[in-house]
Amino acid sequence: MSKTIGIDLGTTNSVVAVMEGGSPKVIPSSEGKNTVPSIVEPAKNLVGEVAKRQMILNPTNTVYSIKRLMGRKISDRQVEKTKKLAPYAIVAGKNNAAAVKIGAKTYTPEEISAKILQKLKTDAEAYLGEKVDKAVITVPAYFDDAQRQATKQAGEIAGLTVERIINEPTAASLAYGLDKKTNQTIAVYDLGGGTFDISVLEVGDGVFEVKATGGDTFLGGDDFDHKIIEWITSEFKKDNGIDLTSDKQALQRIRDAAERAKIELSSSQDSEINQPFITQGKDGQPLHLTMKLTRAKLEELVDDLVQRTLGPVKAALKDAKVEPKDIHEVVLVGGMTRMPRIQKLVKDYFGRDPHKGVNPDEVVAVGAAIQAGVLAGDVKDVLLLDVTPLTLGLETLGGVRTPLIDRNTTIPNQPQVEIHILQGEREMAEGNKTLGRFVLDGIPSAPRGTPQIEVTFDIDSNGILNVSAKDKGTGKEQKITIKNATNLSDEEVEKMKAEAAAHADEDKQKKERIEAKNQADAAVFEVEKQLKEHGDKLDKKDKEAIEEKVKTLKDLAGKDAASAPDLKKATEELLTASQKLGEIVYKKTEEEAAKAEGTKSDNKKSDSSSEASAKDDKKGADVEEGEVVEE
Numbered sequence: 349m350s351k352t353i354g355i356d357l358g359t360t361n362s363v364v365a366v367m368e369g370g371s372p373k374v375i376p377s378s379e380g381k382n383t384v385p386s387i388v389e390p391a392k393n394l395v396g397e398v399a400k401r402q403m404i405l406n407p408t409n410t411v412y413s414i415k416r417l418m419g420r421k422i423s424d425r426q427v428e429k430t431k432k433l434a435p436y437a438i439v440a441g442k443n444n445a446a447a448v449k450i451g452a453k454t455y456t457p458e459e460i461s462a463k464i465l466q467k468l469k470t471d472a473e474a475y476l477g478e479k480v481d482k483a484v485i486t487v488p489a490y491f492d493d494a495q496r497q498a499t500k501q502a503g504e505i506a507g508l509t510v511e512r513i514i515n516e517p518t519a520a521s522l523a524y525g526l527d528k529k530t531n532q533t534i535a536v537y538d539l540g541g542g543t544f545d546i547s548v549l550e551v552g553d554g555v556f557e558v559k560a561t562g563g564d565t566f567l568g569g570d571d572f573d574h575k576i577i578e579w580i581t582s583e584f585k586k587d588n589g590i591d592l593t594s595d596k597q598a599l600q601r602i603r604d605a606a607e608r609a610k611i612e613l614s615s616s617q618d619s620e621i622n623q624p625f626i627t628q629g630k631d632g633q634p635l636h637l638t639m640k641l642t643r644a645k646l647e648e649l650v651d652d653l654v655q656r657t658l659g660p661v662k663a664a665l666k667d668a669k670v671e672p673k674d675i676h677e678v679v680l681v682g683g684m685t686r687m688p689r690i691q692k693l694v695k696d697y698f699g700r701d702p703h704k705g706v707n708p709d710e711v712v713a714v715g716a717a718i719q720a721g722v723l724a725g726d727v728k729d730v731l732l733l734d735v736t737p738l739t740l741g742l743e744t745l746g747g748v749r750t751p752l753i754d755r756n757t758t759i760p761n762q763p764q765v766e767i768h769i770l771q772g773e774r775e776m777a778e779g780n781k782t783l784g785r786f787v788l789d790g791i792p793s794a795p796r797g798t799p800q801i802e803v804t805f806d807i808d809s810n811g812i813l814n815v816s817a818k819d820k821g822t823g824k825e826q827k828i829t830i831k832n833a834t835n836l837s838d839e840e841v842e843k844m845k846a847e848a849a850a851h852a853d854e855d856k857q858k859k860e861r862i863e864a865k866n867q868a869d870a871a872v873f874e875v876e877k878q879l880k881e882h883g884d885k886l887d888k889k890d891k892e893a894i895e896e897k898v899k900t901l902k903d904l905a906g907k908d909a910a911s912a913p914d915l916k917k918a919t920e921e922l923l924t925a926s927q928k929l930g931e932i933v934y935k936k937t938e939e940e941a942a943k944a945e946g947t948k949s950d951n952k953k954s955d956s957s958s959e960a961s962a963k964d965d966k967k968g969a970d971v972e973e974g975e976v977v978e979e
């Protein structure tokens with residue numbers, strides 16, 4: 349049975365892990381790193397490190413932080429915010445879902461994410477030496493239904509059966525608590541590139557019970573970077589009177605520099621920001637960007653963001669009915685928690701030093717791998733009880749929202765109810781997000797209030813909502829699956845899946861062709877070199893035969909249409925022919941050497957010392973053998 353991989357599909361970085369010999373292991377990427385930048389250049393099909401490397405020169409075609417658009421409408425306030433900041437175009441796709449436009453082509457966030465997942469899948473296959481088609485993928489605990497469905501669809505497009513979607517902090521707790529025997533209440537504080545998550549759990553002896561979860565799907569490292577970018581550009585404008593925010597390339601360089609400065613300031617007190625030739629002055633002279641950012645200034649710039657994480661923390665603790673002092677351990681997850689100011693905030697609030705034992709970049713993927721192991725039966729005696737992140741409710745008379753399943757209710761849960769399905773925390777129906785509306789027909793007319801429709805909310809273990817309805821009067825049942833308007837239809841998923849698979853083939857062929865061509869070029873180079881050096885030792889006929897093969901291969905390698913098998917065949921033929929060249933050259937050289945030996949034998953002793961010692965060695969070997977004979 350093929351293995352199920354665990355994937356942390358992050359806003360900034362993605363990680364894949366797998367259970368190996370009973371313990372979780374992070375799989376290194378083909379570039380040899382444990383994390384893969386969640387960056388895609390879709391037109392050229394570049395993903396990860398290679399996409400990141402060309403981002404500064406190609407900002408409008410390079411997509412980063414796609415997770416922020418997953419399952420969101422174009423009119424979403426957060427999407428509007430991202431649109432202003434992102435160098436790539438964000439447009440309205442089908443059903444007014446947010447999409448990105450690169451060149452003439454529009455890509456859904458699911459497709460872009462699928463490219464990242466596909467790379468992780470390929471890297472895992474290379475590492476494991478077998479096909480991989482199943483995965484557990486993590487999402488922020490605070491992701492809503494549409495965002496979860498979008499993530500699942502991204503997996504499907506990448507050719508992965510998504511066995512389970514699990515919450516990132518829950519995954520982190522699995523990795524943290526797998527070997528904890530005694531019960532403890534922990535908090536997982538996860539501040540990543542795009543999202544903030546907080547979960548309170550009871551962990552111990554194989555049971556992982558989420559007590560409450562909270563967060564903000566639009567609070568992460570990206571926002572810290574933007575604060576620095578704003579500061580840099582406004583300072584620059586003050587000094588030079590030039591607004592850099594409309595220059596996409598300059599802005600991309602500044603974004604890069606801002607993130608680097610932020611990271612540097614986690615370990616030092618100040619950081620130099622240096623970007624020469626960032627733009628031109630009014631009279632055409634080059635302008636450089638040189639600034640100094642101190643840790644104190646950074647902390648001042650991002651203070652509101654840091655404080656903002658406390659809101660969800662307090663709410664989650666309240667929902668879990670615990671006080672900060674009841675928390676035995678605070679587990680820090682996400683790259684942003686390396687920031688000293690964040691660590692201080694956590695320490696001050698909980699009154700204890702955060703736990704240092706887990707790798708904040710890898711722990712989520714490790715937890716996903718453990719969950720995959722649980723599903724496959726490789727990891728035993730683990731019970732995971734998660735909760736609904738947001739209240740599920742419905743509109744009742746007068747536009748009022750009536751909560752049905754309160755947030756932080758243990759999944760699965762199936763109460764019985766009636767129609768317009770809402771997700772969110774607002775009291776009035778209109779303040780919440782519509783997940784779906786039911787039109788259940790065929791109900792016999794009856795006095796007002798008489799028909800009873802039993803609606804079943806079925807949250808599967810992925811946290812994805814399925815709703816079915818039954819008319820209690822007639823017993824007629826209709827199963828209606830809630831499809832969020834921003835999500836893709838099954839056909840669309842199938843189509844994208846096929847496209848992705850087709851590209852996978854195409855890419856594989858391309859790669860094989862490039863490899864074959866490289867080998868052909870190398871063979872031509874090698875044989876031509878030998879011919880130049882030793883060609884005169886060959887018979888004219890033999891030499892011509894080899895030259896003929898060289899020419900054939902050279903011509904073939906020069907053609908774009910040449911296939912990998914053809915190139916391989918011609919290369920092999922040339923190599924076979926040149927073996928003969930090698931033999932002849934070798935034989936001729938030996939003959940000549942023998943001849944030379946005969947004429948030069950008297951001079952041998954005065955030859956270079958290295959040759960002399962080589963000869964001595966040989967003699968030594970002979971003597972040893974000789975000694976045995978003598979005995």
Ligand SMILES: Nc1ncnc2c1ncn2[C@@H]1O[C@H](COP(=O)(O)OP(=O)(O)OP(=O)(O)O)[C@@H](O)[C@H]1O
Pocket residue numbers: 357358359360361362386415539540541542543544568569570607610611612614681682683684685686687708709
């Ligand atoms: N030493 C550091 N100091 C401060 N920030 C850091 C450091 N290292 C990484 N970061 C920041 O952490 C963020 C990335 O964190 P991480 O890889 O955990 O995010 P992610 O998992 O991709 O995102 P999310 O979980 O929100 O989807 C980036 O904003 C990065 O700049």
Ligand SMILES: [Mg+2]
Pocket residue numbers: 356358359516540541682712
């Ligand atoms: Mg993360």
